[in-house]
Amino acid sequence: xxxxxxxxxxxxxxxxxxxxxxxxxxxxxxxxxxxxxxxxxxxxxxxxxxxxxxxxxxxxxxxxxxxxxxxxxxxxxxxxxxxxxxxxxxxxxxxxxxxxxxxxxxxxxxxxxxxxxxxxxxxxxxxxxxxxxxxxxxxxxxxxxxxxxxxxxxxxxxxxxxxxxxxxxxxxxxxxxxxxxxxxxxxxxxxxxxxxxxxxxxxxxxxxxxxxxxxxxxxxxxxxxxxxxxxxxxxxxxxxxxxxxxxxxxxxxxxxxxxxxxxxxxxxxxxxxxxxxxxxxxxxxxxxxxxxxxxxxxxxxxxxxxxxxxxxxxxxxxxxxxxxxxxxxxxxxxxxxxxxxxxxxxxxxxxxxxxxxxxxxxxxxxxxxxxxxxxxxxxxxxxxxxxxxxxxxxxxxxxxxxxxxxxxxxxxxxxxxxxxxxxxxxxxxxxxxxxxxxxxxxxxxxxxxxxxxxxxxxxxxxxxxxxxxxxxxxxxxxxxxxxxxxxxxxxxxxxxxxxxxxxxxxxxxxxxxxxxxxxxxxxxxxxxxxxxxxxxxxxxxxxxxxxxxxxxxxxxxxxxxxxxxxxxxxxxxxxxxxxxxxxxxxxxxxxxxxxxxxxxxxxxxxxxxxxxxxxxxxxxxxxxxxxxxxxxx
RNA sequence: GGCCUCGUAGUACAAUGGAUAGUAUAAGAGUUUCCGAAGCUCCAGAUCCAGGUUCGAUUCCUGGCGAGGCCA
Numbered sequence: 001x002x003x004x005x006x007x008x009x010x011x012x013x014x015x016x017x018x019x020x021x022x023x024x025x026x027x028x029x030x031x032x033x034x035x036x037x038x039x040x041x042x043x044x045x046x047x048x049x050x051x052x053x054x055x056x057x058x059x060x061x062x063x064x065x066x067x068x069x070x071x072x073x074x075x076x077x078x079x080x081x082x083x084x085x086x087x088x089x090x091x092x093x094x095x096x097x098x099x100x101x102x103x104x105x106x107x108x109x110x111x112x113x114x115x116x117x118x119x120x121x122x123x124x125x126x127x128x129x130x131x132x133x134x135x136x137x138x139x140x141x142x143x144x145x146x147x148x149x150x151x152x153x154x155x156x157x158x159x160x161x162x163x164x165x166x167x168x169x170x171x172x173x174x175x176x177x178x179x180x181x182x183x184x185x186x187x188x189x190x191x192x193x194x195x196x197x198x199x200x201x202x203x204x205x206x207x208x209x210x211x212x213x214x215x216x217x218x219x220x221x222x223x224x225x226x227x228x229x230x231x232x233x234x235x236x237x238x239x240x241x242x243x244x245x246x247x248x249x250x251x252x253x254x255x256x257x258x259x260x261x262x263x264x265x266x267x268x269x270x271x272x273x274x275x276x277x278x279x280x281x282x283x284x285x286x287x288x289x290x291x292x293x294x295x296x297x298x299x300x301x302x303x304x305x306x307x308x309x310x311x312x313x314x315x316x317x318x319x320x321x322x323x324x325x326x327x328x329x330x331x332x333x334x335x336x337x338x339x340x341x342x343x344x345x346x347x348x349x350x351x352x353x354x355x356x357x358x359x360x361x362x363x364x365x366x367x368x369x370x371x372x373x374x375x376x377x378x379x380x381x382x383x384x385x386x387x388x389x390x391x392x393x394x395x396x397x398x399x400x401x402x403x404x405x406x407x408x409x410x411x412x413x414x415x416x417x418x419x420x421x422x423x424x425x426x427x428x429x430x431x432x433x434x435x436x437x438x439x440x441x442x443x444x445x446x447x448x449x450x451x452x453x454x455x456x457x458x459x460x461x462x463x464x465x466x467x468x469x470x471x472x473x474x475x476x477x478x479x480x481x482x483x484x485x486x487x488x489x490x491x492x493x494x495x496x497x498x499x500x501x502x503x504x505x506x507x508x509x510x511x512x513x514x515x516x517x518x519x520x521x522x523x524x525x526x527x528x529x530x531x532x533x534x535x536x537x538x539x540x541x542x543x544x545x546x547x548x549x550x551x552x553x554x555x556x557x558x559x560x561x562x563x564x565x566x567x568x569x570x571x572x573x574x575x576x577x578x579x580x581x582x583x584x585x586x587x588x589x590x591x592x593x594x595x596x597x598x599x600x601x602x603x604x605x606x607x608x609x610x611x612x613x614x615x616x617x618x619x620x621x622x623x624x625x626x627x628x629x630x631x632x633x
Numbered sequence: 634g635g636c637c638u639c640g641u642a643g644u645a646c647a648a649u650g651g652a653u654a655g656u657a658u659a660a661g662a663g664u665u666u667c668c669g670a671a672g673c674u675c676c677a678g679a680u681c682c683a684g685g686u687u688c689g690a691u692u693c694c695u696g697g698c699g700a701g702g703c704c705a
Contacts, residue, residue, distance in 0.1 A: 493646085518669085
């Protein structure tokens with residue numbers, strides 16, 4: 001038997017065909033849960049078909065309802081019509097049979113379909129430790145991969161590490177200049193944090209050095225060591241700044257530009273560029289520092305990844321892939337997709353698509369980000385010929401990803417149509433945006449520590465697991481802390497910008513991970529005490545359901561559909577909302593009805609079945625979110 | 634300058650074009666001889682503005698206002 005929702009849509013389609021010879025797709029049928037104030041379980045909205053059927057909504061409802069009940073093989077027990085809403089009552093037997101047949105731990109999983117999906121997520125830079133924004137990315141990527149798995153796909157998780165470039169050289173240079181040979185071992189600082197500290201150290205030095213340069217530029221004075229072209233531009237900007245009627249915003253823009261030029265003109269930035277050049281030339285001294293410091297970072301990342309549960313089947317390193325893609329520029333030139341300007345630079349014209357012209361190769365023949373991305377996309381496809389390729393990347397890259405897909409299409413890349421940018425919004429603090437310059441960036445490791453600490457405090461306060469060993473407690477605090485954090489970040493629609501309120505995030509009441517974990521632990525406790533488990537289940541014999549019993553079963557039956565929709569939308573928040581709602585329904589049921597001491601034996605068996613499947617579904621829904629559930633807490 | 638995204642109770646989040654727009658949190662009041670009170674029950678408050686399409690608009694279209702982002 002298929003899920004009741006799909007069944008009812010199909011049945012409606014058949015009814016419309018049989019009664020009015022109307023051809024509609026089952027997917028066009030609007031199906032809602034019946035509002036509690038009306039009688040019925042599911043509602044078909046008929047307004048949209050009224051005109052074609054040439055019936056009044058009321059009459060049509062009567063006809064379609066009668067036909068559906070008569071042709072439902074006993075699955076429907078009745079109907080009523082209010083305006084154009086056809087309320088259908090599903091037979092009790094359907095729900096009871098559903099429970100009896102589907103009470104298994106993997107309920108909701110679809111059989112393998114052989115289709116390949118690649119999910120790229122996390123994608124850190126190696127100059128700084130992970131922060132709150134990365135956490136949203138990691139949790140989303142992992143969960144979306146999991147959703148694909150549950151829906152039968154063959155999934156490969158991948159991570160592209162941005163391990164080269166100016167930003168890395170900044171950390172390296174600061175270490176060489178000021179580090180005095182410091183290592184993670186000598187300082188006791190986690191590798192990624194140590195490298196991040198040197199990055200900050202560099203930025204501080206840069207600020208000191210650029211201040212007098214900016215001062216000079218603001219006064220139109222020449223700066224030693226500045227290239228002629230830049231110096232000329234600075235002078236133009238300076239002159240513009242002197243204009244009397246210059247609007248304030250414009251002046252601020254020019255000042256920013258001068259600031260940037262001042263930064264670039266500092267001796268330390270010139271050293272960085274030298275270092276990058278040496279890196280590209282394969283200078284062994286530079287490379288050895290680079291390898292050593294990246295090694296520290298990877299050790300640090302591994303620790304954090306293990307902690308937050310991120311894992312990958314394949315890793316790509318930008319240092320291996322940054323030269324890829326140039327060959328496709330040649331191809332594109334030959335096929336006329338790209339064109340060359342007089343100065344030798346290569347472009348693509350996307351004005352017909354409503355976008356701009358986009359540079360794909362600089363006049364000096366070096367590639368830009370988009371060039372590398374084309375090359376990497378192709379490489380990924382060669383390594384794993386996927387049907388869909390999901391990129392979990394922030395929404396500031398929307399334009400870039402749009403362009404990437406367009407170019408791949410125009411180049412005739414076979415994977416182009418399968419590219420999906422899972423674009424997520426930034427995580428803000430209640431005070432506004434996180435800014436590294438103002439030191440408001442929330443560090444991932446610190447945050448995890450804090451979450452676990454709060455979990456420990458609350459657990460001790462309640463004192464329900466006094467018999468746990470130290471090791472068991474540690475696991476529990478981790479389970480609860482990560483549960484709260486992951487749920488908090490995943491319960492929101494990914495594409496929306498969200499606010500991270502530290503106080504709310506560690507709340508364990510209401511719409512939170514620990515609330516759901518608690519509900520699970522409570523069910524487990526009941527099942528334990530009742531001596532109920534998969535091996536010694538009894539068959540269900542009851543044929544009547546109380547309202548809350550039915551409400552729970554109805555909700556449980558929707559789980560596979562929720563997983564499917566969440567996968568289709570690449571939106572784990574559907575699962576989070578569902579899990580919370582299910583836990584709440586169970587808690588209401590639990591308060592209202594006694595499970596182990598039910599009024600009758602057949603009632604007891606029914607409720608134990610309900611409790612068991614509820615706990616399986618809660619566990620599975622949470623697993624999709626990357627959250628573990630404790631048997632006790 | 635051009636393009637894109639988002640505006641829902643005090644706050645944070647929901648709602649494939651459907652019925653009286655859901656939920657959490659913050660305040661108050663209940664609730665423990667019985668399966669776990671991190672629970673349950675009761676009590677208020679919102680779709681940025683103006684048009685349009687539709688039987689029906691938080692949702693789609695146009696124009697404003699506001700927030701954020703991207704491209705040169």
